Amino acid sequence: MSTVTVQALPIEDVPVATVSRGQALWATLRRKPLGLASAALLVILVLTAIFADVLAPFDPIETRPEIRLSPPSRAHPFGTDDIGRDVLSRVIYGARISLWVGLLAVGIGTAAGMVIGLVCGFWEGRIDMILQRVMDAIQAIPGLVLALAIVAVLKPSTTNAMLAIAVVIIPGNSRIVRGAVMSAKQNRYVEAAQALGCRQLHILLIHILPNVTAPILIIASIWLGNAILIEASLSYLGVGTQPPTPSWGLMLSSTGRAFMEQAPWLAIFPGLAISLAVFGFNLFGDTLRDAWDPKLRRRG
Amino acid sequence: MYKYVVRRFLLAVPVLLLSSLIVFSLMRVMPGDALIALMGESGNVGERELQKLRRDLGLDRPYYAQYGIWLWQMVSLDPGYSIFTNEPIAVALKKSIPVTLELATLALILGLVIAIPVGVLSATRQDTAPDYMGRIIAMSGLSLPDFWLGTLVITFAAIWFRWIPPLGYASLWEAPLTNLQQFLLPAAVLGFRLSAATMRMTRSTVLEVLREDYVRTAWAKGLGGRIVVYKHALKNALIPVVTIVGGQLGTLLAGTVIVETIFALPGMGRLTVEAILFRDYPVVQTNVMLVAATLVTLNLVVDLTYAWLDPRIRY
Numbered sequence: 001m002s003t004v005t006v007q008a009l010p011i012e013d014v015p016v017a018t019v020s021r022g023q024a025l026w027a028t029l030r031r032k033p034l035g036l037a038s039a040a041l042l043v044i045l046v047l048t049a050i051f052a053d054v055l056a057p058f059d060p061i062e063t064r065p066e067i068r069l070s071p072p073s074r075a076h077p078f079g080t081d082d083i084g085r086d087v088l089s090r091v092i093y094g095a096r097i098s099l100w101v102g103l104l105a106v107g108i109g110t111a112a113g114m115v116i117g118l119v120c121g122f123w124e125g126r127i128d129m130i131l132q133r134v135m136d137a138i139q140a141i142p143g144l145v146l147a148l149a150i151v152a153v154l155k156p157s158t159t160n161a162m163l164a165i166a167v168v169i170i171p172g173n174s175r176i177v178r179g180a181v182m183s184a185k186q187n188r189y190v191e192a193a194q195a196l197g198c199r200q201l202h203i204l205l206i207h208i209l210p211n212v213t214a215p216i217l218i219i220a221s222i223w224l225g226n227a228i229l230i231e232a233s234l235s236y237l238g239v240g241t242q243p244p245t246p247s248w249g250l251m252l253s254s255t256g257r258a259f260m261e262q263a264p265w266l267a268i269f270p271g272l273a274i275s276l277a278v279f280g281f282n283l284f285g286d287t288l289r290d291a292w293d294p295k296l297r298r299r300g
Numbered sequence: 301m302y303k304y305v306v307r308r309f310l311l312a313v314p315v316l317l318l319s320s321l322i323v324f325s326l327m328r329v330m331p332g333d334a335l336i337a338l339m340g341e342s343g344n345v346g347e348r349e350l351q352k353l354r355r356d357l358g359l360d361r362p363y364y365a366q367y368g369i370w371l372w373q374m375v376s377l378d379p380g381y382s383i384f385t386n387e388p389i390a391v392a393l394k395k396s397i398p399v400t401l402e403l404a405t406l407a408l409i410l411g412l413v414i415a416i417p418v419g420v421l422s423a424t425r426q427d428t429a430p431d432y433m434g435r436i437i438a439m440s441g442l443s444l445p446d447f448w449l450g451t452l453v454i455t456f457a458a459i460w461f462r463w464i465p466p467l468g469y470a471s472l473w474e475a476p477l478t479n480l481q482q483f484l485l486p487a488a489v490l491g492f493r494l495s496a497a498t499m500r501m502t503r504s505t506v507l508e509v510l511r512e513d514y515v516r517t518a519w520a521k522g523l524g525g526r527i528v529v530y531k532h533a534l535k536n537a538l539i540p541v542v543t544i545v546g547g548q549l550g551t552l553l554a555g556t557v558i559v560e561t562i563f564a565l566p567g568m569g570r571l572t573v574e575a576i577l578f579r580d581y582p583v584v585q586t587n588v589m590l591v592a593a594t595l596v597t598l599n600l601v602v603d604l605t606y607a608w609l610d611p612r613i614r615y
Contacts, residue, residue: 133311137318140592142554145572149584152576153326229445233558236447237573252448260455267455271448279443 021214021292028291035287041280049095056089061244069263079265081255087265090246091273097158097247098277102227105162109169109227110220114212116170117177122185122204132178135171143168147230151239158231158247161240165227176219177212184211214292221288225281232274248274305604312596319592320374320585324367327581357383370585379586384578389586392571399567400556402472403490406483407552410491411498412545416538418495419502424529426507434499441496446555450489450562457485469566486563490555494548501544505537512536539610546602553591 029036048055058076064084072079078087116135120128138146150164184190185208193203232249234240241247243254248270256267354360358369373379379389422434458464465485470478509515510533518528557569564570568587575583 133314134318136315137322137592139550140315140319140596141323141588142550142557142591142595144554144557145588145591148557148573148576149323149326149588152579152584153329225443229443232445233447236445236558237561238577249445249447252445252451257451260451261458264455264459267448267451271445271452274448275440275444278445279439282439282442 025288025291028287032287032290034283035290038280038283038287041276042284045095045099045277045280048092049099052093052096056086056092058086058089060085060089060093060246069259071263072265078269079263081251081263081266082259087251087269090251091248091269093246094248094251094270094273095277097241097245098228098231098274101158101162101165101231101241102224102281105165105227105231106169106220106223108163108166109223110173110216112166113170113173114177114216116174118181118204118209118212120174121178121181122200122208124182128178131174135174138167139171144230144233147234148237148239151234156234156239156242158241158245161231161234164234165230168230169223169227173216173219173223176215180212180215181208184208187211218285218288218292221281222285225278225285228274228281229278301607305600308600308603312600316589316593316596320371320589321367323585323588323592324370327585328363328366370582374586374589380582382575382580382583384575384580384583389583392583393568393586393590396566396568396571398471399469399565400553400560400569402479403483403487403556403560403565403567404552406487407490407494407555408545410487411494411548414491415495415498416502416534416541419499420506420529420534422499422503423506423510424525431503434503438496438499438503441492441494441499444493446489446493447558447562449492450486450559453485453489454562465563467564482563482565486559486565490552490559493555494552497544497548497551498541501541502537505540506533509533509537539606542602542606542609546599546605549598549602550595553595 029039062085064080066084067076067080068082068084070076070080070084076086076088078091080086081090116131120131141149147161147164147168150167151160154160154163187207190203190207193207198206231240231247232252235247235249236253238253241250243250251270252267252274256270259266351360358366361369370380377390379393381388382392385392418434418437422431425431454464465482466478470482472479506529510529512533515528515533518532523532553569556567557573559565560567560569561573568591572584572587572591574580575587
């Protein structure tokens with residue numbers, strides 16, 4: 001009997017596609033230096049946002065007119081702005097606003113898009129037709145313009161900018177989830193669950209939902225970068241975060257533009273922060289896609 | 301084919317109607333009457349004057365009537381008057397549309413001029429230094445905020461070259477040289493942003509096509525590298541790129557909003573931003589609808605072009 005078990009073991013041990021998502025991601029990160037760099041960038045960004053109070057050398061809204069517009073120095077590596085606030089501290093606190101807006105906007109947008117996509121993809125028919133036309137109608141309006149209009153209606157603030165960005169995100173997400181649900185429905189195990197008499201909600205949540213999470217996470221990561229960009233644009237246009245809160249976009253528009261020639265550091269550092277954050281999320285999204293979605297691997 | 305075109309047109313109608321409904325409802329839930337915002341500018345205004353103005357603008361009618369009137373105005377191409385400037389919206393649009401059209405066209409051309417050669421280079425030299433450079437340029441195009449790039453370009457042109465684009469706006473027909481000086485930088489900023497996605501798509505489709513049998517045949521019969529890449533491979537690789545460029549049109553129109561604001565170009569984007577800030581809702585409604593209608597139409601055109609370029613696609 002013992003010989004039988006010894007022979008059987010190697011067969012069971014053959015790793016048949018049991019790579020978890022974490023392992024797949026790790027393998028890709030090790031193969032792609034740019035992917036690893038993006039992950040490191042995001043970790044730094046998140047840590048900066050969390051530990052802003054500890055990291056920032058000065059109070060981000062404390063004004064000291066006697067040192068206004070002083071160029072980068074040892075005490076103020078990023079210089080000071082037109083009312084003597086430390087730019088480095090403001091950029092560090094800005095990470096908090098950007099990340100917070102990005103995460104919540106993408107969270108709300110993704111959740112809403114997912115519910116709509118699940119309903120449309122699973123039940124199809126008339127409800128799908130109607131909801132998808134509504135999504136088309138939202139998508140017909142360029143994202144930034146729609147967000148601008150929504151914020152103007154709700155009153156300019158960080159929270160409202162976030163909600164506006166969430167609305168912009170919904171249609172694209174709903175479409176991706178809808179597609180994923182429709183292809184997941186073709187699986188035999190779904191048919192089997194139906195034949196066994198499982199409730200529809202059970203099939204949807206237990207058998208179909210897991211197929212949808214990978215594309216959702218990939219797209220959410222890319223949207224995070226976009227959300228940060230839209231928040232910065234809205235703040236830049238004066239309808240996002242309001243002064244004196246340090247938001248990267250606002251820093252660029254309020255003081256960055258006015259004192260650009262006199263004090264270029266006021267525009268350079270917040271702009272660099274936005275670019276790095278967005279760059280990190282875009283690149284990380286690409287890496288996730290490489291790791292989890294072999295079908296898309298060869299696409300741009 | 302004709303059936304498909306008709307069906308697409310029929311589907312576009314409810315979509316645009318829904319868009320108009322979304323825009324209209326948004327404008328009606330604005331907190332604080334637009335009129336009060338307007339009157340705030342001119343100081344104290346009596347209740348009676350407010351009511352008169354409200355009646356003149358048709359704001360005292362029920363919402364469905366207001367919506368109906370507005371729809372009719374849009375269909376009959378007479379969008380009414382701006383609350384803020386009292387100017388007919390049609391006149392304001394007539395002045396601003398050519399500006400945006402010129403900016404968008406130039407940006408699109410510049411974007412393609414950057415994107416396609418770099419994309420091809422990236423693909424033919426896959427995983428070498430030029431490829432990495434190209435991909436980093438593309439990623440930067442996606443990540444650098446256009447308002448930042450615009451601000452930097454203006455400043456450094458002023459500091460390094462002592463050159464600032466001529467102020468005001470000169471029309472292309474009256475002062476072509478001044479006009480080009482004014483449009484080149486904003487179009488370049490916008491074009492750079494647009495080139496990113498196109499570059500990535502060009503790279504991946506060229507990579508795919510280069511593995512095809514007919515390309516191998518072309519190599520095998522001794523054709524030169526340039527002929528194989530540009531004459532045989534690129535022609536087919538560019539087909540999906542058309543879709544990407546089509547998908548970029550929304551980004552392009554949104555980009556004009558920011559770029560026109562920075563470079564002080566009196567286009568539709570700036571008109572819309574100002575209207576939103578001043579709550580000039582007839583102008584906002586009209587502009588947003590115009591943009592939506594343009595996008596829906598252009599997307600249809602892109603889909604049809606696709607079928608024309610690739611004979612395998614039949615609708």
